Amino acid sequence: MEKHLECQFYIYYWEIIIEMIESKNSKRVLLKNGLIIDPFNNKEFFSDILIRNGKIDSIKKSIKPEKDYEIIDCEGLVITHGFCDIHVHFREPGREDKENLESGSYAAIAGGFTQVCTMPNTNPVIDSPESIYFIISKSKNLPIDIFPIGAISKNQEGEKLTEMLLMKDNGAIAFSDDGNPIQNSQFMRLALTYAKMIDSPIINHAEDIALRNEGVMNAGSNSNNLGLKGNPNSAEAIMVYRDLLLASQLKSKIHIPHVSTKESVNLIKNFKKGNAHISAEVTPHHIYFDDSSINSSNYNTNLKVAPPIRSKKDCKALIEGLKNETIDCIATDHAPHTIEEKETTFNDAAFGMIGLESCFAAVNKILVKQNKMPLLSLIQKLSTNPRKIMGIESDLFKQGSNAQITIFDPDIKWIFSQDSVYSKSINSPFLNEELVGKVKFVFSKNRIFFL
Amino acid sequence: MLKSKHLIGIENFPTNDLIKIIDTSFYFKKILISEERKTDLLKGKTLVNMFFENSTRTKISFTLAQKRLGADSINFTSSTSSVSKGESLKDTILNIASMQIDGAVIRHSHPGAALRLSEYIDGSVINAGDGSHEHPTQAILDMVSLKEKFGRIEGLKVGIVGDILNSRVARSNIFALKKLGAEVIVCGPSTLLPSEAKKLNINFSYDLDEVLNWCDAIIALRIQMERMHFGRLSSKREYYSKFGLSFERINRIKKDIVIMHPGPMNRGVEIDSKVADSENAIILDQVLNGEASRMSILYLLLGDNH
Numbered sequence: 158m159e160k161h162l163e164c165q166f167y168i169y170y171w172e173i174i175i176e177m178i179e180s181k182n183s184k185r186v187l188l189k190n191g192l193i194i195d196p197f198n199n200k201e202f203f204s205d206i207l208i209r210n211g212k213i214d215s216i217k218k219s220i221k222p223e224k225d226y227e228i229i230d231c232e233g234l235v236i237t238h239g240f241c242d243i244h245v246h247f248r249e250p251g252r253e254d255k256e257n258l259e260s261g262s263y264a265a266i267a268g269g270f271t272q273v274c275t276m277p278n279t280n281p282v283i284d285s286p287e288s289i290y291f292i293i294s295k296s297k298n299l300p301i302d303i304f305p306i307g308a309i310s311k312n313q314e315g316e317k318l319t320e321m322l323l324m325k326d327n328g329a330i331a332f333s334d335d336g337n338p339i340q341n342s343q344f345m346r347l348a349l350t351y352a353k354m355i356d357s358p359i360i361n362h363a364e365d366i367a368l369r370n371e372g373v374m375n376a377g378s379n380s381n382n383l384g385l386k387g388n389p390n391s392a393e394a395i396m397v398y399r400d401l402l403l404a405s406q407l408k409s410k411i412h413i414p415h416v417s418t419k420e421s422v423n424l425i426k427n428f429k430k431g432n433a434h435i436s437a438e439v440t441p442h443h444i445y446f447d448d449s450s451i452n453s454s455n456y457n458t459n460l461k462v463a464p465p466i467r468s469k470k471d472c473k474a475l476i477e478g479l480k481n482e483t484i485d486c487i488a489t490d491h492a493p494h495t496i497e498e499k500e501t502t503f504n505d506a507a508f509g510m511i512g513l514e515s516c517f518a519a520v521n522k523i524l525v526k527q528n529k530m531p532l533l534s535l536i537q538k539l540s541t542n543p544r545k546i547m548g549i550e551s552d553l554f555k556q557g558s559n560a561q562i563t564i565f566d567p568d569i570k571w572i573f574s575q576d577s578v579y580s581k582s583i584n585s586p587f588l589n590e591e592l593v594g595k596v597k598f599v600f601s602k603n604r605i606f607f608l
Numbered sequence: 609m610l611k612s613k614h615l616i617g618i619e620n621f622p623t624n625d626l627i628k629i630i631d632t633s634f635y636f637k638k639i640l641i642s643e644e645r646k647t648d649l650l651k652g653k654t655l656v657n658m659f660f661e662n663s664t665r666t667k668i669s670f671t672l673a674q675k676r677l678g679a680d681s682i683n684f685t686s687s688t689s690s691v692s693k694g695e696s697l698k699d700t701i702l703n704i705a706s707m708q709i710d711g712a713v714i715r716h717s718h719p720g721a722a723l724r725l726s727e728y729i730d731g732s733v734i735n736a737g738d739g740s741h742e743h744p745t746q747a748i749l750d751m752v753s754l755k756e757k758f759g760r761i762e763g764l765k766v767g768i769v770g771d772i773l774n775s776r777v778a779r780s781n782i783f784a785l786k787k788l789g790a791e792v793i794v795c796g797p798s799t800l801l802p803s804e805a806k807k808l809n810i811n812f813s814y815d816l817d818e819v820l821n822w823c824d825a826i827i828a829l830r831i832q833m834e835r836m837h838f839g840r841l842s843s844k845r846e847y848y849s850k851f852g853l854s855f856e857r858i859n860r861i862k863k864d865i866v867i868m869h870p871g872p873m874n875r876g877v878e879i880d881s882k883v884a885d886s887e888n889a890i891i892l893d894q895v896l897n898g899e900a901s902r903m904s905i906l907y908l909l910l911g912d913n914h
Contacts, residue, residue: 347839
């Protein structure tokens with residue numbers, strides 16, 4: 158399998174050319190002439206980086222290369238922390254036809270991500286210490302770090318707490334019933350209380366199922382024109398309010414995933430004042446598209462997602478929320494589906510889209526190029542901030558740290574195509590979109606990837 | 609001799625009365641372990657034990673204590689009484705009160721039931737457990753057991769582990785320990801530790817190992833798994849692995865600590881058999897001290913000792 162994949166990479170535009178193996182003491186890689194952006198220390202400067210045995214050796218101006226150094230010229234490129242996506246669906250176990258931990262890892266690398274947190278809504282659900290252990294042990298030799306998120310309730314049924322303490326002991330990074338919004342408020346309250354013992358964030362897919370009213374897209378004039386059932390902003394905002402109120406009273410950690418509405422942004426902004434336990438994410442697709450992208454000439458099922466792509470007004474509020482730090486981070490909600498599940502009517506199509514490979518170029522285009530967000534600030538939302546939410550080490554340029562580095566061209570314009578997709582699925586609405594900025598090299602777990 | 613006429617709860621019970629009862633318990637314990645085992649200090653007194661909720665050891669303990677003091681008593685349980693015929697609590701109590709009794713012991717599943725009883729009858733009322741509120745005689749017997757073991761209560765470090773939220777034993781013990789100058793940490797899953805209890809000037813912990821390394825004595829409470837549906841607890845194995853007094857956990861701590869449990873125990877859930885039966889466990893001493901304490905309570909509340 159591994160061999161097959163590597164071969165595939167080679168045929169496209171990848172070559173895995175260097176394996177930095179611990180035993181070869183002399184293996185050193187020098188990154189020259191790049192602009193270093195250190196999102197942890199809030200710094201931008203031109204310098205060289207020397208990597209030795211997969212670890213950061215030194216960062217200084219003009220390091221003199223020795224003869225066995227591998228040199229990568231980073232002229233015109235930005236060198237920064239490997240990105241971290243705290244919301245992906247890798248479908249293993251159960252739907253390995255859509256994605257597995259391995260294919261998902263390569264999709265992550267292609268997007269510049271060196272760490273991801275996987276959602277537990279697999280089959281069976283990741284709802285026990287044993288299943289957490291399964292993900293951890295299967296991920297050991299993959300090119301990225303995978304941190305499994307465990308389910309809050311057994312089988313994600315919202316009725317019985319999972320063994321969060323033992324799951325944490327086995328490596329669970331957070332807890333979520335993503336895909337199945339928790340409807341019972343007392344259960345939500347107890348889950349927030351229980352997770353407090355281990356200081357893990359609870360991530361609730363905030364949606365009131367009754368209010369959602371079987372909606373397949375945003376409720377508004379567009380859904381009305383298309384004759385599709387609408388999912389109103391209130392379905393999300395009411396639950397966001399409930400969750401924020403409970404979490405702030407209990408002083409528990411809450412993370413609001415895939416925020417899609419203006420109302421939710423306002424609520425988060427108000428509750429966040431002085432409360433460090435609240436965090437929130439926005440996906441690239443909720444700021445890149447709006448509900449007018451779904452129209453009577455396309456009924457584009459790749460834009461069918463939960464929560465739905467909202468109105469222009471919501472998009473604007475999300476972008477504003479990212480700019481003023483109300484929203485902490487960007488997460489893709491990478492959700493692979495088979496072609497059959499998307500090549501159908503809008504009503505029948507599955508919810509979700511892949512997002513790892515297109516993420517940086519899409520958000521760079523919208524936030525940095527179109528909305529004047531500083532690049533450093535964007536990088537923080539892709540690296541330092543998500544790591545802090547999950548309690549993952551985020552000072553990655555410290556000497557001796559394992560090299561997790563993403564190197565990208567911030568300005569190049571390119572068309573996102575199927576060739577750029579490493580996921581097993583291709584359900585992306587970004588196909589054929591012109592995006593800006595491209596990941597060139599990734600260092601992760603002792604390996605370098607040339608893209 | 610005592611300021612109080614009733615023993616409804618430890619919270620509002622005068623500290624001096626509490627100390628008096630504890631000290632006098634040792635006198636009765638001597639009698640209990642002597643050949644005689646019996647006195648006639650409450651001769652001529654009539655008591656009724658009203659058990660509206662199941663009880664084994666508390667009921668037997670009270671009955672024996674009454675017999676050993678020479679009092680006359682009858683037992684009444686809700687399943688054999690008019691309660692099952694639909695009589696109200698007040699009517700049941702008024703009927704019994706009019707039968708010329710000197711005191712009543714009551715256990716009821718509702719908080720405040722003992723207080724209600726004391727409003728309706730002339731004699732002394734002793735609370736043998738009112739819902740999740742208080743179980744004052746359990747706290748007193750625990751204080752007697754601690755004092756017997758350590759010679760003092762002031763300054764003792766006591767941990768209480770388990771379902772603090774629903775436990776009347778925990779409440780009464782916290783009140784008693786604080787009144788007598790002990791330090792208390794309560795430990796258990798966050799869903800069973802009422803954060804409001806912090807106002808009682810006690811500490812909270814989710815880390816049993818830390819508590820065991822700190823305390824002189826640990827009181828393990830019964831976990832009722834059947835009550836734990838819907839989000840309070842996940843599983844027996846998680847509870848046992850984090851909050852159970854396992855043999856390995858007790859072995860890991862570097863000093864001897866006294867192990868207590870009010871009973872009935874769930875072996876393998878909150879306590880390991882090897883721990884429950886170990887030398888440091890005083891669980892059966894607690895039972896004997898329970899009888900002595902209840903003799904002391906009955907005598908001091910009802911006896912002609914003025």
